[in-house]
Amino acid sequence: MLTLDGLDVWRGPSQVLHNLDLEVKAGEIVALLGANGAGKTSTLLTISGLLRPRGGRAVLSMDGREHDLLRLAPDRIVAAGVAHCPEGRQVFAGLSVAENLRMGAFLRRDGEVASDLAEMGDLFPILRERAGGLAGQLSGGEQMMLAIARALMSRPRLLLLDEPSLGLAPQMVDRIFDVIETIRGRGTTVLLVEQNAGMALEIADRAYVLENGRITLSGLAAELAEDARLQEAYLGLAPAGEGA
Amino acid sequence: MTGGYLLQQMINGLVLGSVYALVAVGFSMIYGIVRLINFAHGDVLMVGAFSAFAILLVFGFPLWAAVLAVLTIGAILAMLIDFIAFRPQRSAPQVNGFITSLGVSILMQNLGILLLSGQPRPFNLPGWMRTNLDVLGARMTVLEIVTVAVTLLVLLGLTYFVRGTRMGIAMRATAENPLAARLMGIRVNKAIATAFALGGALAGLAGLLWAGRAGQIDPLMGFVPGLKAFVAAVIGGVGSLVGAVLGGYLLGFAEVLFVGLLPPSFGSYRDAFVFGLLILILLVLPNGLMGRSTEERA
Numbered sequence: 001m002l003t004l005d006g007l008d009v010w011r012g013p014s015q016v017l018h019n020l021d022l023e024v025k026a027g028e029i030v031a032l033l034g035a036n037g038a039g040k041t042s043t044l045l046t047i048s049g050l051l052r053p054r055g056g057r058a059v060l061s062m063d064g065r066e067h068d069l070l071r072l073a074p075d076r077i078v079a080a081g082v083a084h085c086p087e088g089r090q091v092f093a094g095l096s097v098a099e100n101l102r103m104g105a106f107l108r109r110d111g112e113v114a115s116d117l118a119e120m121g122d123l124f125p126i127l128r129e130r131a132g133g134l135a136g137q138l139s140g141g142e143q144m145m146l147a148i149a150r151a152l153m154s155r156p157r158l159l160l161l162d163e164p165s166l167g168l169a170p171q172m173v174d175r176i177f178d179v180i181e182t183i184r185g186r187g188t189t190v191l192l193v194e195q196n197a198g199m200a201l202e203i204a205d206r207a208y209v210l211e212n213g214r215i216t217l218s219g220l221a222a223e224l225a226e227d228a229r230l231q232e233a234y235l236g237l238a239p240a241g242e243g244a
Numbered sequence: 245m246t247g248g249y250l251l252q253q254m255i256n257g258l259v260l261g262s263v264y265a266l267v268a269v270g271f272s273m274i275y276g277i278v279r280l281i282n283f284a285h286g287d288v289l290m291v292g293a294f295s296a297f298a299i300l301l302v303f304g305f306p307l308w309a310a311v312l313a314v315l316t317i318g319a320i321l322a323m324l325i326d327f328i329a330f331r332p333q334r335s336a337p338q339v340n341g342f343i344t345s346l347g348v349s350i351l352m353q354n355l356g357i358l359l360l361s362g363q364p365r366p367f368n369l370p371g372w373m374r375t376n377l378d379v380l381g382a383r384m385t386v387l388e389i390v391t392v393a394v395t396l397l398v399l400l401g402l403t404y405f406v407r408g409t410r411m412g413i414a415m416r417a418t419a420e421n422p423l424a425a426r427l428m429g430i431r432v433n434k435a436i437a438t439a440f441a442l443g444g445a446l447a448g449l450a451g452l453l454w455a456g457r458a459g460q461i462d463p464l465m466g467f468v469p470g471l472k473a474f475v476a477a478v479i480g481g482v483g484s485l486v487g488a489v490l491g492g493y494l495l496g497f498a499e500v501l502f503v504g505l506l507p508p509s510f511g512s513y514r515d516a517f518v519f520g521l522l523i524l525i526l527l528v529l530p531n532g533l534m535g536r537s538t539e540e541r542a
Contacts, residue, residue, distance in 0.1 A: 048427060050423070050426060050427075073431075074426050074427070074429070075426075075429040075430070075431050078427070078428065078429035079429060083427075084427045086423065086424060086427055090421055090423060090424040090427075091421075091424070092416070092417045092420040092421055092424065092425075093420060093421075094416065094420050095413065095416060095417060095420060099413050099416075099417075100417075102410070102413060103413060103414065103417045103425070103428045103430070104428060106410065106414060106428045106429050106430055107428075107429040150428070154428070154429065
């Protein structure tokens with residue numbers, strides 16, 4: 001569904017992604033792991049068209065059609081079926097919850113927006129309860145649900161999720177990860193950026209590890225979870241054979 | 245002092261406040277979406293007044309044509325200013341845009357003087373607009389009644405636009421968070437252009453009303469209403485449309501009452517009073533009447 005091929009991305013004077021290759025197949029949950037500043041967010045921003053690479057290719061293919069993402073404006077990328085739920089939630093704080101959701105469907109002209117709104121209310125009952133309230137008055141976890149629901153309102157084929165667990169209480173993180181699995185169950189492919197590698201590997205099919213803008217490890221999530229290098233670096237576990 | 249006199253002053257304040265509100269609401273809308281203090285906003289009003297002059301008094305078209313023209317010309321001019329002057333430096337620090345807007349303002353004033361001469365020209369609306377009517381014992385011209393009515397209608401329409409329409413909500417979303425707005429597929433430059441167009445149309449309309457009230461026009465006439473709109477917007481809390489309207493009316497009433505209730509010798513201190521009021525309000529409410537503190541965005 002998504003193929004990134006040799007991306008070189010710069011932000012100002014510094015190169016943040018080096019020759020990055022990444023693939024997401026339809027129906028997968030793919031985790032992109034790495035420390036702060038490794039280039040995870042830059043990867044997502046490049047896919048959404050907000051960062052333009054100096055070299056490489058980014059292609060979205062589905063239903064036999066190929067979209068060259070590097071030639072599409074950000075609004076056309078949304079229209080092509082990519083939704084990006086950004087880091088730090090970024091809900092429209094001064095807009096009501098319902099208005100936030102309506103903006104998620106900004107480009108849609110079909111008549112099913114209202115029924116999708118109702119569906120979001122089923123998926124996240126708190127959003128229905130607070131529909132008229134300001135998004136800025138929701139708790140952090142509720143804002144995260146709103147951000148996810150808002151992204152889903154565009155009916156994406158591919159959902160980019162940037163650090164959904166950031167700053168949330170553990171139970172809320174569990175809820176969010178349940179929701180991610182539900183979303184995949186509904187047929188949406190997910191590219192999940194996370195620092196919380198343990199949680200991400202539990203629900204992902206495959207994963208990539210980014211370090212300083214380069215992919216250093218990739219493979220099946222179940223295998224990576226056992227990988228000594230990854231355990232050492234991100235799961236805070238001692239290398240195998242040294243106890244624990 | 246009779247009740248009739250007071251009522252008359254209140255009505256005068258309502259009329260003046262309406263014009264301020266029309267200008268201030270556009271000013272505030274532009275600030276809200278691009279964080280730009282646009283000092284050229286008053287000069288769009290000036291161009292609106294000259295357009296009305298040309299349509300009504302030079303070409304002799306009817307009033308409705310002038311109204312359509314000032315709305316259209318104001319909208320196009322404001323979008324053009326945005327496109328040429330502000331859009332190329334969208335990512336520059338806020339102060340750059342502010343200085344640019346001063347430059348645009350001075351440019352427009354001087355172009356006006358160069359092309360149209362700095363001499364004031366008489367601007368007389370059709371006679372029926374200047375007829376006095378009796379309203380609850382006070383006197384109002386048709387123009388004044390129209391000013392108040394049109395302002396209220398326009399503000400209602402604008403409220404509906406920003407609350408109830410897809411593009412209006414998108415404008416507010418862009419003002420809140422441009423990055424997230426882009427991720428929704430909103431074209432930020434289009435949303436900004438819409439704000440300029442609306443603000444410009446209202447400024448153009450205010451130009452027609454202001455000119456009709458003053459009875460004369462000149463290329464520097466936009467300065468005072470532009471400045472007053474700025475004050476009104478700051479009093480209301482820049483970025484808040486409701487605040488700008490409240491600020492406009494508050495300013496209109498305060499000015500008229502100051503001039504009307506104090507001995508005539510104080511009349512020339514009117515602007516000193518206006519800015520004193522501004523300072524006083526900001527001392528008590530640093531974010532204006534309806535402004536939100538920026539810190540609350542976490």
